[in-house]
Amino acid sequence: MSKPVVKLLLTLSLLCIIPSFLFALTGEEVIQKMDEMATFETSVSTGSIKTTDRFGTKISTFKAWARGASDSLIEFTSTAERGQKILRTQSSLYLFYPDAEELIRLQGAALRQSVLGSDLSYEDMTEEKNTLDSYTVVLEGSEIVNGHDCHVLTLTAKKRTVAYPVQKIWVDKQTYLVWKAEYSTAQKRLLKVMEVLSTVEVAGRTLPSETKIEDKMKRDSATWMTLDSLEVNVPLGANIFSLENLTW
Amino acid sequence: MTIKLPAVAFRNIFRNFRRSMLSAIAIAVSAMAIMALLALLEAMESDMATNLVSYYTGEVRIRHESFEQYERYNPLHLSLDMDEVLPLVEKQEGVRAATERINFPANLYLNGKNNAALGVGVDFASEEAFIDFPSLVKEGRLPTEGSNEMLIGALLARDLHLNLGDKVTVLTSTALRGSNAMTFQIVGIASFPVGGLNAKVLYVPLDRAQYLLRMEGQVQEILLLTEDGYKERDVAASVKELLQTELSLQTETKAWKDLNAMYSLLSIAKFIYYVMGAIFFLLGSTVIINTTMMVIYERMREIGTLGALGMQGKELTRLFLLEGSFISIIGSTLGTIAGLIIVFILSKVGLNFTEAMSGVDMEISSILYPQVNFFIALFVWVYAIIIASLSTLIPSRRASKIQIVEALRYV
Known part of the structure; x- marks a missing residue:
């Protein structure tokens, strides 16, 4: 091979390799992008939670409002739990029951209780989208999940107050959607598995429209959370995430 | 030989009255303790039955199968x-x-x-x-x-x-x-x-x-x-x-006794307490065995004389057995009466287990009122007499085996 040809090949190889080094994302950047993609200024959605367990199948429907990374309000619309609400603000989580004269504030271990007997906990339903505040991230590599090229990341909790001490997540390299997640204890005991079954495009972002969650602590139990409609960046009342509004 | 054995045996009790009374008291204490224990157990059982039926299961409970x-x-x-x-x-x-x-x-x-x-x-x-x-x-x-x-x-x-x-x-x-x-x-x-x-x-x-x-x-x-x-x-x-x-x-319809394991356990416990009661009486009876043996050694000369006069070995055994039985009757009667008095007092004032039962998840009332039960009293009385009398049979049989010549050496 002549010298100029070798030079050309070397130059081309360098040109191919250098950008990948220059533009490779760190684990933190992937998580940041992931949170950004899942967060809207405001959103209003409707959906359902279908739970199957040893006793059969149960479907509950809800309407949810969210603002930024921290504030969310869920109101159940199905007959069995009509009018029940869950409010999450930056610091607290409150439950409203139509027949109770006071709000119930959940804290500590109570946040890990199941919502309506499903595989979802109150924390899962209303989780804050600022993952890096609570976890350190290690980018493990890449894997193909359901035909999507994904970053594989391991998140380890910085504080003991989080629901899942260790999370392993598969984040789409293109859309930053979490296709799959495994939630474990610090001793690597698997607690829950989440999998996105279908997606929806909203405001140029890809979001999960159907998600399956399995609580590995329960036998023969699985929950499907389906989003029927989602509107983003819609104007919301100023006090929609206040306690006054919750009891109104 | 025509001799009124029961009269002689009864009279013999007073020959060493203090020792006879000691034997009787040992039987009495056993009888009293068993009487109180059985009355308490009876109270626990009936209290548990009432509570289970009233507050938990009724007499029959129907549930989805x-x-x-x-x-x-x-x-x-x-x-x-x-x-x-x-x-x-x-x-x-x-x-x-x-x-x-x-x-x-x-x-x-x-x-x-x-x-x-x-x-x-x-x-x-x-x-x-x-x-x-x-x-x-x-x-x-x-x-x-x-x-x-x-x-x-x-x-x-x-x-x-x-x-x-x-x-x-x-x-x-x-x-x-x-x-x-x-x-x-x-x-x-x-x-x-x-x-x-x-x-x-x-x-x-x-x-x-x-x-x-x-x-x-x-x-x-x-x-x-x-x-x-x-x-x-x-x-x-x-x-x-x-x-x-x-x-x-399809339902799960059951009688209350089939639903409560604790109640069944209590019934088993009751049987165990009866066995324990028998052991208690046997322990109390060691005093009467000891007394009878001592009496036999003390009266060796008398046994020899009675034998020489024609009294049969069986009659000698019966004599000492009767003496032991009379002491048992006295002890058992005293113990049962004392037990009845204790139970009667407890039936009025009650036994308060509030502190002891705190944190214990059992369907028994915190205050128990043992009831005077004359059937239990009769049972304990007879039970004590039989066990204590049978205990005296062991040393009494020895009296029948004593050789007259040997006994007369003590003269």
Whole structure:
């Protein structure tokens, strides 16, 4: 091979390799992008939670409002739990029951209780989208999940107050959607598995429209959370995430 | 040889009266202790039976056939249709009364904290035959149907600093496997005989419990009381069959004795106590054995003389056996009378186990009142006499084997 040809090949190889080094994302950047993609200024959605367990199948429907990374309000619309609400603000989580004269504030271990007997906990339903505040991230590599090229990341909790001490997540390299997640204890005991079954495009972002969650602590139990409609960046009342509004 | 053995044996007791009395007292203490123990056990058994029937299972309990299998998951949806089942079982032969209940785990939300309790939805009217609620209410009144009112155990109220008129939000899981909460006002504080009930139970009207738990028209269990002369197991079997035939409903319908392992254990314990009682008497009898042996050695010269005069070995054995038996009768009689007096006093003042039973989840009342039972008294009296008398047989038989020539050497 002549010298100029070798030079050309070397130059081309360098040109191919250098950008990948220059533009490779760190684990933190992937998580940041992931949170950004899942967060809207405001959103209003409707959906359902279908739970199957040893006793059969149960479907509950809800309407949810969210603002930024921290504030969310869920109101159940199905007959069995009509009018029940869950409010999450930056610091607290409150439950409203139509027949109770006071709000119930959940804290500590109570946040890990199941919502309506499903595989979802109150924390899962209303989780804050600022993952890096609570976890350190290690980018493990890449894997193909359901035909999507994904970053594989391991998140380890910085504080003991989080629901899942260790999370392993598969984040789409293109859309930053979490296709799959495994939630474990610090001793690597698997607690829950989440999998996105279908997606929806909203405001140029890809979001999960159907998600399956399995609580590995329960036998023969699985929950499907389906989003029927989602509107983003819609104007919301100023006090929609206040306690006054919750009891109104 | 014609001699009145019982008269001689009786007279011999007084030859060393103090020693005879010591033997009698040993028998008396054993009899008294066993008498008190059996009376206490009898009281525990009957108290447990009353409490189980009144507060827990009735004499017959009807539940959905799969409820027990999944009980740890609180499967309130495995329920009974009260409008279908109740009228049918009420008419069944041998059924005296019926009531319906829903037991549910309840969290009392107070000052930002959940406090675990056991909620029971009851129909206060039909409960009359089962629980005498009016006599248990210490303060206030019974909740009324259709109102968000509750009757709470006195210890639970005390522990949570709750008073009459206070409002409490009860958070629970529903039959639809969701959650729900409702605020109730405390209108009554009750003092239940069972410590466990006092410390953790609250009663609400059945219709409000059904609303809270999303169990419209449904109940978790139906409890029955049987007519006199009917066996609970027979009534349970006939009710189960009736529901199966008339409604094609498979149920778990059982008599209360088949539902309560603790009660069965108590019955086994009773047998063990009878065995322990026998050992107790044998220990007490060692004194009488010792006394008889000493008497035989002391009266060796007398035995030789009686033998030389023609008294048979069997008669000698009978003589000492009779002496021992008379001491046993005296001891047993004294012990049984003393036991009766103790039990009589305890039946008035009661035995307070409140502190000892705190934290123990047992269906026995905190204060027990052992009752004077003359059957037990007679049993203990006879039991003590037989065991103590048989004990004297061992040394008495020795008297018959003594050679006359050998005995006369003591002359």
